[in-house]
Amino acid sequence: MHYFSSALVIALASCLHSATGFGFSILAVPLLLLLHDPLTAVQINLIIAVVLSVAMVPRVRGDVDYTLLKRLVLSGLVGVPLGMALILYVRPVQLKLIIAVLTLVFLAVLLMQVRFERNRSRDAMCGALAGAFTSAVGMGGVPLLVYFAGARLPKAVVRATVVAFFVFAYGLSLAMQLWSAHGSGRVIWFSLSLVPVALLGVACGNWLFVRISQRAFRLFIYAVLGSNSAFLLWSLRGAF
Numbered sequence: 001m002h003y004f005s006s007a008l009v010i011a012l013a014s015c016l017h018s019a020t021g022f023g024f025s026i027l028a029v030p031l032l033l034l035l036h037d038p039l040t041a042v043q044i045n046l047i048i049a050v051v052l053s054v055a056m057v058p059r060v061r062g063d064v065d066y067t068l069l070k071r072l073v074l075s076g077l078v079g080v081p082l083g084m085a086l087i088l089y090v091r092p093v094q095l096k097l098i099i100a101v102l103t104l105v106f107l108a109v110l111l112m113q114v115r116f117e118r119n120r121s122r123d124a125m126c127g128a129l130a131g132a133f134t135s136a137v138g139m140g141g142v143p144l145l146v147y148f149a150g151a152r153l154p155k156a157v158v159r160a161t162v163v164a165f166f167v168f169a170y171g172l173s174l175a176m177q178l179w180s181a182h183g184s185g186r187v188i189w190f191s192l193s194l195v196p197v198a199l200l201g202v203a204c205g206n207w208l209f210v211r212i213s214q215r216a217f218r219l220f221i222y223a224v225l226g227s228n229s230a231f232l233l234w235s236l237r238g239a240f
Contacts, residue, residue: 005035007197010048014198017052018205024049025139027224034235038095040187045138046174047191048198053166063160072127072165079131084176086136099137100233106146107225116150135173145221
């Protein structure tokens with residue numbers, strides 16, 4: 001049941017990832033934290049997210065904003081090591097609380113429909129935050145989601161640019177975690193065994209992408225962010 005519960009989480013998250021470009025970690029990490037310790041949950045998330053992002057690149061590369069992607073990658077090089085320090089030195093309960101609270105903060109910003117004018121420095125700040133979130137909690141899509149929603153970028157550009165960025169961010173974060181935290185072969189093989197399930201989810205997400213409107217796209221993300229944050233906070237009852 002432990003394995004099948006993980007497989008169900010991965011299938012749902014990969015479907016969301018394929019449909020949005022960033023939904024995998026937003027859905028997978030909070031639910032995996034209920035099944036695994038934080039370091040294992042984040043590593044499972046990173047391994048499968050790397051595979052999914054690489055698999056999706058050929059399909060979405062025509063919609064990538066390469067100027068924005070370059071800025072995100074360069075600033076992400078600063079953010080990834082900062083996130084690594086967080087996951088290695090913060091207690092598991094504190095890490096769950098941080099994830100839940102920050103996700104609620106980003107959801108509030110989205111619901112207030114805050115608008116951003118994109119510029120070079122804001123692109124760079126977003127990339128640094130996304131890199132830190134990716135390596136610390138495997139949820140780099142959250143700051144990207146808020147920034148791109150505020151900038152009102154088309155969903156196809158958002159999806160493609162985020163997927164391309166995560167090939168870099170997830171890959172670098174995973175390499176640093178497996179080296180610094182001495183990731184076990186058991187976690188690697190467990191994650192790879194879930195890849196076929198994840199690819200089925202990708203096929204489902206590709207089917208959904210062309211059938212959902214921009215408005216439905218936003219509402220679905222609001223629902224995922226809110227429910228996951230509430231679920232994580234509920235799981236922490238009595239922990240302090």
